Structure formats: C-alpha cells, structure tokens
Amino acid sequence: MTTTAANVPDKPSLDGIEARWAAQWDADGTYRFESPVPRDQVFSIDTPPPTVSGSLHMGHVFSYTHTDTIARYRRMSGKAVFYPMGWDDNGLPTERRVQNYYGVRCDPSQPYQPGFEPPFRGDPPKKHQAIPISRPNFLELCDELVELDEQVFEDLFKRLGLSVDWNHHYATIDERSRRAGQRAFLRNVARGEAYSQEAPTLWDIDFRTAVAQAEMEDRERPAAYHKIPFERTDTGDDGPGAIEIDTTRPELLPACVALVAHPDDERYQPYFGSTVRTPLFGVEVPVVAHELAQPDKGTGIAMICTFGDTTDVTWWRELNLPMRSIIGRDGRLLPDPPGGVDPRAYAPLAGLTVKQAQRAIVEQLDEAGLLIGEPRPIEHPVKFYERGERPLEIVTSRQWYIRNGGRDPELRAALIERGTEVTWHPAHMQHRYENWVEGLNGDWLVSRQRFFGVPIPVWYPLDDQGEPRYDDLLLPDESDLPIDPSTDVPAGYTEEQRGRPGGFTGDPDIFDTWATSSLTPMIAGGWEDDPELFASVFPMDMRPQAHDIIRTWLFATMTRSHHEFGRVPWTHAALSGWILDPDRKKMSKSKGNVVTPMDLFDQYGTDAVRYWAGSARPGVDTAFSEDQMKVGRKLANKLLNVSKFVLQFGEPTDGAELAAGVTHPVDASMLAKLDAVVTEATSAFEAFDYARALERTEAFFWWFCDDYVELVKGRTYDAARPDAANSAKHALRAALSSLQRLFAPTLPFAAEEAWSWWHDVSIHASPWPTVTGLGGDVTLVDPAIEALRLVRRAKTEAKVSQRAEVATVTVHAPAELHPALDAACADLVDAGSIRELTVVEGGSLSTDVLLAEPSAP
RNA sequence: GGGCGAUUAGCUCAGCUGGAAGAGCGCCACGUUCACACCGUGGAGGUCGGGAGAUCGAGACUCCCAUCGCCCACCA
Numbered sequence: 001m002t003t004t005a006a007n008v009p010d011k012p013s014l015d016g017i018e019a020r021w022a023a024q025w026d027a028d029g030t031y032r033f034e035s036p037v038p039r040d041q042v043f044s045i046d047t048p049p050p051t052v053s054g055s056l057h058m059g060h061v062f063s064y065t066h067t068d069t070i071a072r073y074r075r076m077s078g079k080a081v082f083y084p085m086g087w088d089d090n091g092l093p094t095e096r097r098v099q100n101y102y103g104v105r106c107d108p109s110q111p112y113q114p115g116f117e118p119p120f121r122g123d124p125p126k127k128h129q130a131i132p133i134s135r136p137n138f139l140e141l142c143d144e145l146v147e148l149d150e151q152v153f154e155d156l157f158k159r160l161g162l163s164v165d166w167n168h169h170y171a172t173i174d175e176r177s178r179r180a181g182q183r184a185f186l187r188n189v190a191r192g193e194a195y196s197q198e199a200p201t202l203w204d205i206d207f208r209t210a211v212a213q214a215e216m217e218d219r220e221r222p223a224a225y226h227k228i229p230f231e232r233t234d235t236g237d238d239g240p241g242a243i244e245i246d247t248t249r250p251e252l253l254p255a256c257v258a259l260v261a262h263p264d265d266e267r268y269q270p271y272f273g274s275t276v277r278t279p280l281f282g283v284e285v286p287v288v289a290h291e292l293a294q295p296d297k298g299t300g301i302a303m304i305c306t307f308g309d310t311t312d313v314t315w316w317r318e319l320n321l322p323m324r325s326i327i328g329r330d331g332r333l334l335p336d337p338p339g340g341v342d343p344r345a346y347a348p349l350a351g352l353t354v355k356q357a358q359r360a361i362v363e364q365l366d367e368a369g370l371l372i373g374e375p376r377p378i379e380h381p382v383k384f385y386e387r388g389e390r391p392l393e394i395v396t397s398r399q400w401y402i403r404n405g406g407r408d409p410e411l412r413a414a415l416i417e418r419g420t421e422v423t424w425h426p427a428h429m430q431h432r433y434e435n436w437v438e439g440l441n442g443d444w445l446v447s448r449q450r451f452f453g454v455p456i457p458v459w460y461p462l463d464d465q466g467e468p469r470y471d472d473l474l475l476p477d478e479s480d481l482p483i484d485p486s487t488d489v490p491a492g493y494t495e496e497q498r499g500r501p502g503g504f505t506g507d508p509d510i511f512d513t514w515a516t517s518s519l520t521p522m523i524a525g526g527w528e529d530d531p532e533l534f535a536s537v538f539p540m541d542m543r544p545q546a547h548d549i550i551r552t553w554l555f556a557t558m559t560r561s562h563h564e565f566g567r568v569p570w571t572h573a574a575l576s577g578w579i580l581d582p583d584r585k586k587m588s589k590s591k592g593n594v595v596t597p598m599d600l601f602d603q604y605g606t607d608a609v610r611y612w613a614g615s616a617r618p619g620v621d622t623a624f625s626e627d628q629m630k631v632g633r634k635l636a637n638k639l640l641n642v643s644k645f646v647l648q649f650g651e652p653t654d655g656a657e658l659a660a661g662v663t664h665p666v667d668a669s670m671l672a673k674l675d676a677v678v679t680e681a682t683s684a685f686e687a688f689d690y691a692r693a694l695e696r697t698e699a700f701f702w703w704f705c706d707d708y709v710e711l712v713k714g715r716t717y718d719a720a721r722p723d724a725a726n727s728a729k730h731a732l733r734a735a736l737s738s739l740q741r742l743f744a745p746t747l748p749f750a751a752e753e754a755w756s757w758w759h760d761v762s763i764h765a766s767p768w769p770t771v772t773g774l775g776g777d778v779t780l781v782d783p784a785i786e787a788l789r790l791v792r793r794a795k796t797e798a799k800v801s802q803r804a805e806v807a808t809v810t811v812h813a814p815a816e817l818h819p820a821l822d823a824a825c826a827d828l829v830d831a832g833s834i835r836e837l838t839v840v841e842g843g844s845l846s847t848d849v850l851l852a853e854p855s856a857p
Numbered sequence: 858g859g860g861c862g863a864u865u866a867g868c869u870c871a872g873c874u875g876g877a878a879g880a881g882c883g884c885c886a887c888g889u890u891c892a893c894a895c896c897g898u899g900g901a902g903g904u905c906g907g908g909a910g911a912u913c914g915a916g917a918c919u920c921c922c923a924u925c926g927c928c929c930a931c932c933a
Binding site (some may be wrong): 008014112217218221223225236245246247248251260292293294297298299301302303304305308309310311312314380381382383391392423426428429431432434435436438439441523542547548550551578615616617619620621622623625627628630631633634636637638641642643644646647684689691692695696698699705706709710713717726730793795796797799800801802803804833 | 859860861862863868869870871873880881882883886887888889890891892893895896897898899900926927928929930931932933
C-alpha cells in the first residue's frame with residue numbers, strides 16, 4: 001500500500017461521498033474480475049438475480065449488503081472476487097407487470113402489429129379493459145419494460161455500494177440464459193432426467209398454467225361440510241341404510257369415482273367391494289379401502305373425485321379408478337358430462353364456475369331431499385398458487401418434469417447427501433433443506449403455459465391425423481441454441497409442414513422461471529460459452545439467498561448441478577433473514593409502512609443503512625430500525641473525525657518501522673488489544689459472520705476513541721518528549737490503518753473517504769489488516785483507563801468540566817497493577833489534568849480525587 | 858401432526874468452547890475539553906420465560922413445560 005502525505009479536509013463530511021466514490025470505483029475498475037484466475041485464488045458468488053418486475057424494498061438492501069460485506073472482505077484478503085449481477089426478468093411476474101403497466105394482455109391468436117403503441121405507459125385507469133395483443137407484441141413490451149426496471153435496480157445497487165463487477169451481468173431471459181437453459185434441459189432429456197407426461201396437475205385457473213409443488217401455499221379458507229347420502233345398489237336403499245359422506249366440495253359429485261374408507265374402519269368393512277350410486281347423477285361407484293382415508297374426518301368415508309385434491313390423485317392412481325373430469329382449464333365445468341353421468345342432471349351445470357356449480361348442486365340436492373341437515377361451516381387449508389387468487393384445481397394435461405427425487409428414493413437420498421457437502425450459514429438452515437427434500441411427493445414440473453420465458457426446445461412429429469407423437473421427440477442441435485420452436489423449424493422439415501398431418505408442431509410451453517434460475521451459477525459462470533471463466537469460478541464459493549426460497553431456488557440449483565456435474569454448485573449457502581416491521585410483523589406493502597431505500601440513503605447516508613443491515617446476525621429475521629441507522633451515521637462520522645485527528649499529528653519523526661517505533665508499553669498494549677480484534681474479525685468473516693466482525697471492530701473502535709486516544713493525546717502533542725510522542729504516533733496510525741480496513745466491508749464509503757486522505761490506492765484494493773505481533777501486554781492499558789474513569793466520575797459528580805484541574809489523585813491498587821499504572825502515569829496526569837498523582841498499595845483499584853479550587857473567573 | 862428457531866435492561870440485541878450479568882438506543886444529570894454537538898462524561902435500570910437435573914460453579918450443558926415466530930404436511 002502506498003502512503004501519501006496526509007491530505008485531510010478541514011471539515012470532514014459524509015455528504016455526497018456515495019456518488020463521488022461510486023464514480024471513482026467505476027472509473028478505476030476497482031471490482032473488476034478478469035479470468036483466467038486459478039480456482040483456488042477466486043472467491044465466486046452466485047448472486048441472487050432479483051425479480052426486476054417487483055419493487056425495491058429494504059429486504060434487498062438488507063441481504064445484498066450482507067453479501068457485499070463478505071465480498072469486500074474476501075477481496076481485501078487477497079481473493080479475486082467474482083461478484084456478478086443477474087436480473088430475473090422472465091416469467092409470470094414480468095407478464096403481470098407488463099399487463100398492468102401497459103394495459104394489455106397477451107392473446108396468441110392476435111396477429112402481430114409492427115410498431116404497436118400500447119395505450120398506456122404506467123398506471124392505466126382501473127376501469128380500463130386490457131387490449132389483446134399478439135405474442136410477439138407482448139414479448140416486445142416485456143423486453144422494453146424489463147430494461148427500464150433493470151436500470152432502476154442498477155442505480156439502487158450502485159448507490160448501495162455493492163462491489164459487483166457490472167461487466168458480469170446476465171438476465172434470465174437473455175440469449176445466454178436461454179441457451180444455457182435449453183442446453184441443460186436437452187442434456188436432462190438425453191440422460192432421462194427430464195420427461196413429459198400426461199397427468200393430473202395442479203392448475204391455476206386464472207393464470208391458466210400448471211403450477212409446481214414448490215410454488216403452492218396453503219391458505220385458510222371458509223368452507224362447509226355437506227352431508228350427502230349414497231344409495232346402496234345391493235339394497236336400493238337410499239334411506240337410513242345409505243352411506244353418508246361429508247364433503248366440502250359437493251360440486252364435484254358428478255366427478256365422483258369411488259367412496260373410500262380406512263381398511264381397518266369397522267363401520268365400513270361390510271361395504272368394501274360393494275357399489276353405491278351417486279345422488280342426482282346416478283353413477284355406480286365402488287366402495288374401496290385405503291390407508292390414507294382418515295376415520296376421524298367427516299363421517300370417516302370420503303368421496304373420491306377426479307380431482308378434488310392431491311389425495312384424490314393418489315387414490316385414483318393407486319386404486320386404478322376411472323377418470324371423470326368435469327373442470328376445465330378455465331375453472332368452469334366442462335360442456336359435456338363424463339361418461340355414465342346423467343346428462344339431464346348435468347346440463348344446467350355446464351359452463352358454470354366452481355362456485356356457481358356448488359350453489360346449483362346444493363340447491364338440487366336440497367330440493368331432492370338429499371342434503372342431510374344444514375351445511376356445517378369450517379375453516380380449512382386450501383392450496384393456492386403463491387401468486388394466485390383462486391384455489392388451485394387439478395386438471396389433466398401434458399407437462400414436462402425434471403426428476404428431483406420426488407418419485408425416486410435413491411435420487412432423493414443423493415440430493416440430501418449433497419446437502420451435507422454444503423456449509424450452511426446459519427447451520428440450522430440445512431434442516432429446512434432436508435425437510436423439504438424428504439417431503440417431496442412428485443417430480444419437478446418445469447413447463448408453464450405462459451409466454452415470456454425460455455421456450456421448451458422441443459418439436460413433435462404429427463401423425464397422419466395431425467396428432468403429436470409425444471414419444472418421438474424432434475430435438476435441436478446444441479450448437480443451434482437458443483431456439484424458439486414456434487418460429488424455428490426442426491431439421492428435415494420446412495415451415496410449410498408446421499401443424500400439418502405428417503409434419504411437426506413446436507412445444508407451445510415455456511420453462512418455469514426456476515428452471516432457468518436454477519442454472520445461475522452456470523449462466524453467470526459462462527458454462528460452455530466461456531470455458532476459461534467457468535474453470536475459474538465453478539463450483540462457486542457462496543450462494544447468498546433468503547431462507548424462504550430454499551425449497552425453490554436453492555434446491556433446484558442443487559438438483560441441476562447434481563444432474564449435470566455430479567457435484568454441488570457451491571460450497572457455502574448463506575441464508576439471510578426477513579425484514580420485519582418494528583412491531584415484528586413481516587413487512588408488507590398492504591400495511592403502508594414500506595420505506596423506500598433511496599430515501600433512507602439520502603437521510604442517513606448509505607453507510608448508515610449498511611450498518612443497520614450489517615448488525616443483523618446471519619439468517620435472523622430483523623426489525624427495521626431507523627435508530628440503528630442513526631447509530632451507523634454516528635459511527636461513520638466518528639470514523640472520519642478520528643481519522644482526521646490522528647492524521648493531523650503527522651508522521652512520526654523517527655523514521656522507524658512500527659516494531660521499533662512503538663516504545664511505550666501503553667501503546668503496545670493497545671496494539672495487542674487490536675491484534676485480538678483483528679484475529680476475531682478475520683475468523684468471523686471467514687465463517688461468513690459479518691455481524692460479529694462488525695460488533696468486535698465497533699466495540700474496540702469506541703474504546704479506542706473514548707479511552708485510548710483520550711489517554712495518549714497529551715503525550716502525542718508533547719514536543720518535549722519526542723520519543724514518547726513518536727511511539728504514540730506510530731501506534732495511532734497503525735491502529736487507524738487497521739480500523740479503517742476493518743470497517744471497509746461494512747462502511748465502504750466512509751472508510752474509503754478517510755483512507756484516501758493518506759493513501760493513493762483504494763482501501764477496497766488494499767490488504768486486509770493483519771496482527772502487528774508486537775507482543776504487547778493486552779492487560780497493561782486497562783488499569784490506567786480504569787483510573788481515568790474514576791477521575792472522570794469524580795468530576796462528573798462534582799458537576800465540573802472534564803477539563804477541570806485536579807490537585808491530587810491517589811490511586812489505590814494491588815501491587816501487581818503498579819507497573820501498569822506507573823507506565824501510564826504521565827498519560828494519566830495529562831488526560832485528567834492532574835497536578836499530582838500517587839499510586840499506593842491497596843486492595844482493589846480505587847482513587848481519592850481532590851479537585852483543585854476553581855480559579856477565579 | 859412433523860421439523861426448526863427464539864425467549865437476557867423500557868426497546869433492539871451481544872454474551873461463540875460453563876468461571877463475579879454486557880452494548881447501543883431511550884431516560885436522567887453534568888459538561889461547549891484545541892477531531893467530532895452527527896460531541897463528551899457519568900448515572901439509574903435485569904432473581905437471563907418457568908421447572909427439574911448433572912457440576913465446586915449455569916444465561917450458557919441435559920430433560921420437561923410455556924409463549925411467540927417460521928418451514929413442512931393429505932382441501933373428505
């Protein structure tokens with residue numbers, strides 16, 4: 001590191017330093033990463049690509065700050081840090097934002113309009129009816145808006161001071177991501193890890209797309225038990241002898257394929273193997289036994305429908321029941337009844353929504369006297385798509401899946417094993433991973449019936465009837481990727497053959513957004529595109545992310561890396577917590593208490609906001625606290641001021657090295673304390689515990705300012721004792737240098753500002769501090785500080801200025817403390833404005849303080 | 858129902874391998890000291906959620922309980 005003559009401003013200030021230094025770092029390429037670098041000299045980060053269509057909130061600031069502190073530490077400790085940035089811009093959130101922003105909706109049947117101008121750019125009126133536009137027009141608007149959003153994010157992140165190398169960025173919809181996504185998928189297909197299947201699938205009727213297990217959530221919803229009798233076919237008895245079932249979904253009566261009870265349930269043993277007739281619709285269905293039936297729920301015997309819930313799917317599959325689908329992809333009852341269902345009873349239901357159908361059927365049951373008692377209201381959990389507003393239905397459709405262990409115990413065990421190869425921060429987060437993997441009940445559904453995403457790179461040949469032959473895939477060559485099967489043509493075919501019997505058709509679907517983002521370490525690392533880069537950074541060192549997406553992003557990434565490379569994608573997973581309201585509720589927009597990060601940066605300064613984030617333990621949910629930002633502001637300010645103070649003394653005049661220059665035991669003692677702090681902060685950072693590193697540094701720092709500097713500053717001014725003064729200057733400057741660097745990861749702007757007063761090279765390109773190793777006695781300085789405190793207290797109690805003169809101080813101390821007190825005697829006399837100080841033998845440290853008579857005004 | 862985490866001063870939280878209860882904020886009082894009023898000095902304030910156990914010794918270790926939060930689970 002080069003040292004220049006100190007160039008300290010008269011009035012140090014935090015104002016405006018963010019813009020100044022961000023521009024300087026940009027210009028200097030301070031955070032640039034250039035491959036190749038030997039892998040062991042690199043620290044690589046699989047940065048989370050934020051969903052750019054979402055809003056910027058304190059959660060981003062919080063977790064990205066944590067990662068940045070670690071990146072900065074690693075950089076200073078000598079690693080080449082690969083810290084890229086990605087934008088997650090494909091998928092449903094973008095589509096929805098485009099719809100809301102421009103007042104349009106995608107309708108693939110519309111023709112493309114060149115030069116289309118959307119009716120609005122931002123905030124169309126509520127009443128506005130969305131204009132249907134073609135898929136290409138819709139995708140153009142997606143691209144346009146995504147670019148705007150990404151700029152806003154980049155501005156925020158630069159202001160936050162993220163030490164990202166902005167030359168390394170990607171978007172999950174860009175060409176590189178599409179190529180990587182399609183390539184990885186084709187390889188999954190080739191190895192049998194991906195397959196398509198026609199099967200019952202959870203379906204969002206508003207978004208009209210299939211939904212994966214990981215994207216579901218339960219919500220408590222009101223419902224009602226309806227008790228309905230099923231007539232027994234052997235006795236023809238629909239009276240008291242009928243089997244009564246309780247159902248919350250009477251509208252699924254026409255979809256009923258069986259009744260089920262637990263095999264051990266005494267009440268229903270006699271009926272297993274017999275059949276009953278569905279009320280109203282007159283379908284004969286069997287009474288079957290299965291362990292999943294719960295004797296204590298409802299009447300203990302349930303109606304199996306195709307499909308009311310995922311248990312129905314299990315029963316249907318395991319008991320080989322027939323299919324009677326009645327719900328279409330739009331959530332309305334299909335126009336025609338399934339086989340065996342009385343068409344006259346069904347006709348009035350056709351085309352109704354699920355809700356309407358329920359009302360209609362309950363009415364019919366009631367009129368027919370087939371509703372036993374009143375419906376009994378309950379609250380129960382219902383599955384929703386996490387972004388959806390109406391309950392999920394289950395419809396049968398052809399979908400693509402990637403094996404993730406959900407149907408394969410060996411793969412599941414292998415993925416759990418992979419979890420043990422990752423170091424988790426905090427460690428208990430590994431439980432969530434294992435918990436999730438163990439609870440999987442199916443493979444990963446990766447196809448989505450949406451528009452803005454990576455197309456599934458597959459075509460299907462059409463048979464003579466024009467029906468796709470799904471088992472006979474037409475696949476592109478890897479070198480042609482990325483492709484869009486809706487516009488590109490498979491080898492050996494011509495565009496004219498699209499959709500014609502004997503021709504081909506493209507898969508109309510796109511990948512789930514997690515299918516692309518599960519490849520972020522590969523995309524960012526230049527997998528196959530830039531082998532030199534890839535070899536330098538993969539597998540990555542660190543995956544930072546929020547704990548709520550362990551089941552999605554983390555697990556999916558693990559799965560893809562396991563399939564493709566047979567190894568973990570990174571060696572450390574650092575999970576950050578949530579931001580909570582000051583009242584401990586998860587921060588939410590609806591409560592109107594979301595603060596914008598930019599306002600806080602303006603109000604407190606970026607370093608202050610980073611301080612708040614950096615004070616939170618890894619993985620711990622943390623209350624939003626402006627008080628903490630105020631503390632951070634004070635700390636940053638103090639760092640500037642103490643830097644100015646120390647530097648104003650100038651360099652030692654003896655020209656000695658530190659080891660030879662620190663001749664005073666009090667100074668050596670302070671540096672020994674600092675050594676302990678450096679050691680602790682370093683090991684904390686090595687363990688990804690930025691908060692502990694900050695806390696230790698901060699605690700020492702305030703002690704340094706309030707006690708050590710106060711104790712020795714008189715000596716430092718003392719021209720009569722140049723050796724003693726030089727020792728203090730050596731120690732002060734060495735400590736300042738280390739402190740600035742210890743703070744640099746958390747307070748990058750203030751640290752850089754103060755550092756720049758006496759260095760040419762950026763602090764962020766300077767080495768992490770090491771111990772001085774002078775071997776001072778850590779405890780030596782403490783008795784003197786304690787004595788100083790006692791003197792201060794005496795002055796405070798006497799309500800006089802700390803500057804007030806003291807006539808005599810008698811320090812009582814045990815003999816073993818005398819050498820320490822003697823060593824600091826002159827400093828104490830200075831710091832306490834003491835005329836006469838004596839140290840005498842005593843039990844525990846105490847002082848007799850005699851204040852001097854106040855001089856006449 | 859299963860799993861995980863938390864419970865320490867009015868508030869937000871440290872207290873990592875067991876060895877005399879800590880910090881900041883807030884509050885009170887005092888002080889404009891030649892780096893800092895975005896300041897300094899001092900003070901008050903806690904039977905560490907409850908109970909039991911092992912230990913010379915527990916805020917920390919073991920077990921049980923309570924409360925709060927999160928994740929997961931099969932919607933009759």
